[in-house]
Amino acid sequence: MNFYSYRLMVRPQEQNYILRCRKLYHQYIVDMYVKIETERLNFIRFNQAKLRSEQYIHLQDAIANDANINDIGRLTILPSSYIGSPRNMNEYAQDAMCYVRKYGRPDLFIKFTCNPQWDDIKNNLFAGQSTTDRHDITARVFRQKCKAIMDLIEKLYVFGEVRCHMYSIEWQKRGLAHAHILIWLVHKVTPDQIDNLISAEIPNHTADPELFQVVVKNMIHGPCGELNMNSPCMIDEKCSKRYPRQFTSGTITGNDGYPLYRRRSPNDNGKTATIRMHNQEVEVDNRWVVPYCPLLSKIFNAHINVEYCNSVKSIKYICKYVNKGSDMAIFGVADENRYDEITQYQMSRYISSNEAVWRIMSFPMHERYPAVVHVAVHLENDQRVYFNVANLLEIAAQPPATTLTAFFKLCETDTFAITLLYSEVPQYYTWNVSPKKFQRRKQGTAVHGHPGIFQTDAIGRIYTVHPNNVECFYLRLLLVNVNGPKSFQELRTVNGHLCETYREACQLLHLLKDEAHCDSTIHDASIWAHPQQIRMLFAVILSTCMPSNPLELWNKYKHNIAEDILIRMRHHARNPDLLITLEMYNEALIIIEDRCLRIANKTLVQLGMTVPNRDMHDLFDRELQREQEFNSNDLRLFVQSNITKMNIQQKHVYDTIMQAISNNAELQKP
Template sequence: MDAVVRGDSDCSMVGKTILLPSTHTGVPRYRAQNYQDAMALCRWAGYPDLFLTFTCNPKWPEINQMLRLIGQENDGSQVDIICRVFEIKLFHLMQHLKKKKPFGKIIACIYTIEFQKRGLPHAHILLFLHQTLKSPSTDHIDKIISAELPALEADPNGYNAVKNFMMHGPCGELNPHCPCMKQGKCTKYFPKKFNDRTNFDSDGFPIYRRRNTAVEVKKNGAYLDNRYVVPYNRNLIVKFDAHINVELCKLLKGQNTIVFKEDKRAESVLSRPDIDRTKFTEWFEANKVYEDARELTYSDFPTHWVWNATDKKWKRRQNGRSVRRIYFAHPASGERFYMRMLLNFVKGCTSFESIRTINGVKHKTYREACYALGLSDDDKEWNGCLAEASIWATGNELRHLFVTILIHCQEINEELDYDKDELKRVHETSFALLNDCQKTAYDAIITSVEKDEGRLFFINGHGGTGKTFLWNTIISKLRSQSRIVLPVATSGIAALLLPNGRTAHSRFHIPLDVTAESTCEIKQGSQLAELLKQTSLII
């Protein structure tokens, strides 16, 4: 009433702003919290194994029964009824997956609900299977996932369910105006190719069995065969009378580089039978078969073995010599860099896991394995990196590499590499010049650091009152004691006034465009994370 009397009709000018808590469905912090929960589950359960898409069927009898009860037509406008029935069906689907175990024992599951453009809800579901069900065989995949039309005579229920819910298109030449078509090609890569058996592409994802069985369905005036079938589980689509797409997830372990011509279709590239065999993966196979091959590192392997590109196999070298090298990996590329480092030392590896197994202990990351092998205890890795790059890199590339190492790889050593005797002399001179107010702040801050109180201080004063002089005195005091101090500023000019100062955005990896969901890009176990753990004071 007071606002109305004052004439404040704009509600944005009345009251105070309230940030909705993360428990409120749909707000940015709610989404961020759910994402973090999902990532925590992934850290515990590992990578997901199955991906399901469950779409609402507006012709479900429960929906029609309720519409008849209230005297309404099924025109899609009764979204409250559709959503309520879909929620009930989704609950029963999740219970069925957990208790009836059509895919085996499930240790965890995650799902999210979205709405199509026409308003129908659908759920994306991730299933995490028990460890005994990881890396299934192609025969097991064929039992739980199908991409073929059942025979009408042998399985009429399955045939009708696939016909009604699991057929894509028609698209392509049969229907160039299908919504999935873009620049004359289907964005979902239909029609697929006939395939006599299930196999895997270079990324580890399955190419499902699609035999030419001559079974067809008629849809929108066109006859469609197995090339248009969306992968499914027969019992699920029959039981729930809806579209339930089932896909196998796979870890991209190899991250192999492949070469293909630009006029090729991605589908044809991925369906090449030997695409998963590379020089690197076949090194594993050679080590499994030949005992003397296990005496060589991957970098030394070409000196005694020759790669046969036709058969995609390593064969013993009969004559000639070879100059060896491994593809360069940038220090900022993370695990790829550390794996490459290990390949210069480890021998006889038969899998990716064996590369990071040191003295019988399998480490979680290649970086941990490097530390266990003593490759990352000092500057050896960086000296070797620079020495190797100096052979082929340009001057500009070497400078960029050197700066990268300084920024990302040497932060702790850099913050401890000071002339402590000189800093003690600087501190003694500066401390004697502090006024009473500066000494009060100095004593409080140093006491907090020495007692590990973790207090927060704010020093206020106009230009020329000696704030920067106070900071420099404190910095020289703590750094002379081998303590780490991180001086930062909001601008580059201000940062230059502090010894070894950096901008806050650079030091703490703060995003330039900050939103309510923004976080500093500091990964656990990184050089910066370890530096912050050892830091005594941030200015």
């Protein structure tokens, strides 16, 4: 079967045959991509022996001992260069935070969804085909639409001059593709400008009938709730998207990342519309409108949700799509001596036919501007090396250059470089891979007072270091605060005194005053990390860094640490407005204490924290809650109506149990 010329040649009445053909076609697409991906992963797997990785100092030790390299390095790794791998997704999320660090919060969040009813798609179908029969056409058209909307935003300044942007493509199971876009503007959007850019109201049918049709068709949520209890957004009989929203006479900026947009009621000159749902007509008002930009909606005739970002926390929304894994659950008996990242990646994959086509055509999953340049951080002789049996001795004798060691050499010869921080170097210098050294940029904006120096928008990102890696963590802290060091020794030298450790150097430079590094570490994590990750980080800091005032850190970030527990209890209580309670904080403390016991075998009391109430943990036992959720009167009536139906053995068991309960006695085993 030819993938690009696939066509259904059946009579219209043969509906079952058509459905079977479509299912086979979708499976054919997925199988095609799975084979492609398997071949790529097999290349990485079968070249592990040729491309082994280990830190340089560990390689030196092995050569000094017995020249045995069989047990050096990771057995099977999936590198970050493989698009879609966990390492790749984590790096992309970290890169996103570089924009926040340099430019602050994003101004706009846009969700652009493919519309299968576009004329560009329908006009290219063969007779008898639907859009579900030609995912290749859908992917090509949506790719062009994504480029078009980005050109409108970047080149035609529909929202103003753009400073930087990033977007990622995502699929929701069998749904069509949609892009999540973050926009940073040169001139920030002020609250009084929101209504000029974003609307959450049904337009006037008489004044703009084209926009009215687009909004009614694409930007009305649901309806759900009492109008449609089977809507996909309904969880525990409540809308997970919190529709219908409340009427608001004017836009109000909140503190949770997004404002409350103007949604006027029909009594306040708000408009209504009639839509058809389940063969009946339903009247909707502004409470059901998803926020949109009128200009973009008219141009693209699609679902384009536009939101004003009022907080840096909104970047979590796009990052969670990049970092989330598959819904697949697996289990098995694993070999503890074997660590295989490729197998773990393959076993956790979910691929829809839409995503398979997109990847087969090599369309980008993520795009951004400006570029983020990664610069290494490592201790002396601790850089990562790539080696095989043939070049082992050569690499061990001469450690390879990294961006960090090249930065030290650059500062020795370049007078401008000594004025820069390590992370600022990529703005003025390019990294030449072949000679492994930095070279001055030849294009960009000329730097005043420094002939031959040009500046670009490139952003340097120093790789993050876990606080558990103590010395490397403090080395990184020095690199982000000390300009133009020429060596590792110079980094440890403060006022002519060569410190024994990087921690001592940080203390002499007052970089550790009032445990500021712990606070800043948790603060950064609270912006981009998930609550589970924040709890793990907090436990590591308590166990290894010994902060002087851990209770102050807990009280400052306890809401971020227990945020997922609050969300879980909201779903369980079927109350989206439920506020966080002491019981939820207590649950988070229990989880943290369990991790501290595993890391350092110490309780929270020993680490300067309060004692969690473990008896309160039963309140969060789902099985216990489920068993307790019954109506005693209904249960009593059920027993009374069915007790006469028991046989002799069942009646004997029932009487024995009830007698033991009445006497508060323990049942005796037969």
